[in-house]
Amino acid sequence: RxxxxxxxxxxxxxxxxxxxxxxxxxxxxxxxxxxxxxxxxxxxxxxxxxxxxEREFYSLDVGDSTFTVLKRYQNLRPIGSGAQGIVCSAHDQILERNVAIKKLSRPFQNQTHAKRAFREL
The missing domain is CATH 4.10.170 (p53, subunit A)
Structure with a gap:
């Protein structure tokens, strides 16, 4: 052995x-x-x-924030901002209508922000 x-x-x-x-x-x-x-x-x-x-998305600076969105959303322009982030209007070329896109600035800063971000979905 x-x-x-x-x-x-x-x-x-x-x-x-x-x-x-x-x-x-x-x-x-x-x-x-x-x-x-x-x-x-x-x-x-x-x-x-x-x-x-890279072919499907593009980035655009809006105020102090950079939006990276699908190319189907064109003509982004800011329409409001607040404690949660910034909202832009855009034209959806596929649905052929105007839409709003919100970018949350710090969605996971704390539990309250995370819950609020989850509700936004």
Whole structure:
């Protein structure tokens, strides 16, 4: 019997002995290649989604705040501000109507602000 941390072949169950003999450098290479291919695909998808987001959104400074909105909302202009944030009017090109967009300045400053922000949704 082995006295070390790892059992010897005789101490392993038959299925583990089979696995130990089956895991060749070729199998390890295949598993690693599959993992790396999946990782590469995930990175490419992330980059593609970033490009898609950049195409769908734009940013506009309104007062002291920067609004980042979908491109469907055009002609942003401020119509009011208060303790909670700033409100802009915009034209929704898909719905073909005017809408209001509110940007809360500090929605999670404390529990009261967080509850108020949740109600705004």
């Amino acid at each position: 082995s006295l070390g941390l790892y059992p010897n072949s005789e101490e392993l169950s038959p299925s583990l002995v089979f696995l130990r003999r089956s895991i060749t450098p070729g199998v390890v290479f295949h598993v690693m290649r599959t993992f790396l291919d999946a990782q590469k695909a995930a990175i490419e998808e992330f980059a593609m989604n970033k490009n898609k987001r």
